[in-house]
Amino acid sequence: MDTIPAYNYVILAVLLCAALYSLYLGLQKIWQGIEHGKPYFGEQITRDAIMAKFNRDTFIKRGLLLSRLLKRPASGVAHIIMYIGALLLIFGHATYMLSFIGVPVYEGWFGYLFMKLGRELGGLMLFCGLLFFLIRRLMPPERLTAGDKTRSTFLLGELLMLAIIIAGFTAESFRLGFEPNSNNAEFIGSTFGALLGNWLGEEGAIAGFKAMWWIHALMGCALIALISRGPLSHMLIGPANSALASKRPGINLAPINFDFDDEDDDDDDEDEEEEMTFGATKLSDLNQKNLIDASACLWCGRCHEACPAAQTGKELSPKKVMATCAEYLEQEKFDDASLIDLIGQEAVFNCTTCGACIEQCPVSNNPPEIIMEFRRNFVMDQSEMPETMAAANRNLESREHPFVGTGSNPEDWREGLDVPFFESGETEYLLWIGCSVTFEERAQDIARAMVKILDRAGVSYGILEEARCTGDPAKMMGNEMQFVEIAEANIEDFEEMGVQKVITLCAHCFNSFDRYYPELGAKWETIPHSVLIDQLIKQDKLRLVKNSHQSITFHDPCYLARHNDIVDETRSAISAVGELIEMPRNKKDSFCCGAGGGNYWGGQGGTARVSDVRVQEAFYTGAEKIATSCSFCLLMLTASATKHTEERTVFDIAELVVEAMPEE
């Protein structure tokens, strides 16, 4: 090791410090961009504020263990190989510094395992991983180029890293050329070293070593200096963003305050209204977390591959949305409102808010939270939306439910049934019917089935006298104001009635009540009907006769599985009535029915229907029946299934459970 005189290390240490400073400056520049967003950590960024957002679970799993990357085996394994390789190399290089103070790091098993074999393998792993990515850069899978966005600057970083590794191995080979080593830990260096030693002689090898040592070191410093100045920054921002992922899965939309004190000075109010905008047209309207997402995005297109809109040929590509924001961020166009038009109205309304993209993103991005901000702006600021959604919105305002020209009356579903009304202090559960079950004929069967189940299990329940909506369609169509109006009215009435437990039949009603109502002051507990059914079966309050010959495949509603982690209860209930056969895309990787985000009322036609694709997937399983546990999923899948067969093939869990209830 004395071949390199000490002053070289001093110079290198200075260069390394400069490189680290450059890394810091690069990160600072990224943060300065992010700072243009609306505060996410509160008015002041304190340690407590950051810790409040810290998600240990996702940081460890996704950030440190790269769990999300392994969803794609090839690139996942390549990442893991490089990651472990890099850790070995960083450890080896850092430990080397201890030798300056006399620690014999090269001695014994430690030296053999970490300083020699570890570094050798680390270099090899990094080399193999890089080779994989470089070759793939030449033959990219569709997702990398999807949405007409390809991150090109990756190549530079990859080539630099490859050059560093080659230089490292060359330097090692020169060293072993004049300083042969008997053990086989540095097997690559030994092999080439023997050849170089023979060829160049000792002096030649020493000169070569000195030159390559410097080349390797300089390029290494250059890499460190460049990490935060290009896509390689994902090594740091990726895990950081995973550490900041929302603790609740799915989409978490920030509330908007529409209440302004009437007693305020009128002039002030008018000023305030003049500046008031809703949602986002430009980067500075988004919050800082949204902008961290854009900074962390690598344009890898995993979201594009999972997105039901993108996969059925619609305008939306979540990848394109993220990449477009990232480009604006890079170009420092924080206040450029052309962003919303570049992303485009059609794309913004194509999103079914299914959250499939969120579930795929290796760096924990949340594209729908950004898309929804643009949608809020289109709806609330510009009054622009697809005509069919405008009609649904108008209906929500005038009739408080989104169905246009419904063929049903509010009490139709319970015709001929004796359904009790909720009584204050007497009834335990409020059975919430919701808009689609009230007004769509096919979905009415869900309520009829659920009433039978509750009666049989002896549950104390009651319904409201009038039909109501939670406001979810308004919220997810971007009409937050209408949602707040509907929600506040519901909360006021529920409180007056003393409602403490609510059963929902629709995944969207559940999500609304459970996720967004508490922000507005709701205190009751909500349970999806499928979860309650599962509980009743497990508590033996509901006896069922299982038909093992009946094969059933289950379509997970996005708003239960992906958004609320409800996957086991539904399956357990299905397994109590028949044999469950899984579709290829299931549980949290389920494929949407196409209804969410107001798209039940959307759809311009001209592209494949999301529900058709899903029903096809269900049919391929060979199952006799398709089950689901959300009224909108039921309606969408039924509409698609009837194109293939007149027989009823799509059922709600409650309907299947009623079928399996023995006669009394």
Place this chain on the structure above:
Amino acid sequence: MRIVVCVKEVLDPDAVNNYVLAGNLKIGDDGKTLEVAAVPRLINGFDEQAIEAALQLRDAGVDCQITAVSIGQDLKGLLKHCAALGANEIVAIDADLNTLDHHVTANILAAYINSIGGADLVLCGRQASDDDQGATPALIGEKLGMPVVPLARALEANDSTLRVTRVTPDGDEIVEGAMPAVVTISNELGDPRFPTAKAKMAARKKKPTNIAAADLGLSADDLAPKTILCQQEVPEIQGNCEFLEGSAEDVAKQLLEKLRADSTI
């Protein structure tokens, strides 16, 4: 330029139709009052389009003050919607709904318009979706001495001239004349806009001007209905469904024959 838009609150026509189809629409013991507690009340669709017509004039650069006026009780929701759409002023006239026929309605509205010093343009929906009479706008025109242009689908205004594209069964008819005038708006105008959240928030704070019909200086005679509703009946709905069978060609032929036999075509 002052535009007065007359709006009426009606029972949700879709809901009424559904009640009828389901056999749930009941008429009270007096034989004329609908039992409709559960039916939502909405702005008459044509009247909403009349507001849209006024807003389109404003969008085209006409400097105008839009007033939405309605008669009845508890009109806050209706009028706030008008304000959110873009009306500068909202006016509620309190009157006994049971005494309102189209004559009394027109008398009240005309008296109101006179009380504010007249209007350059009075816009009404072509008819209300509840009684479907479409008589009020013509009577307002008569009381105010203004020309009446019915069934418009587009308006253009400059200074004192109004150009109206009218819908006729055979195509458009364009007429021109001096204001003031009463124009009724037909559904061909297109969908009314969806108010922005900002407009809705501003509308929340807008207070309607409340006027009592009795204060408009109308005589007892002016306020006495000339027509009285005696009886209403729920139509009996009969559905006859016949399935034609055979090849597509056969079915088409049979269908054509049947339609011809019924003089449908």
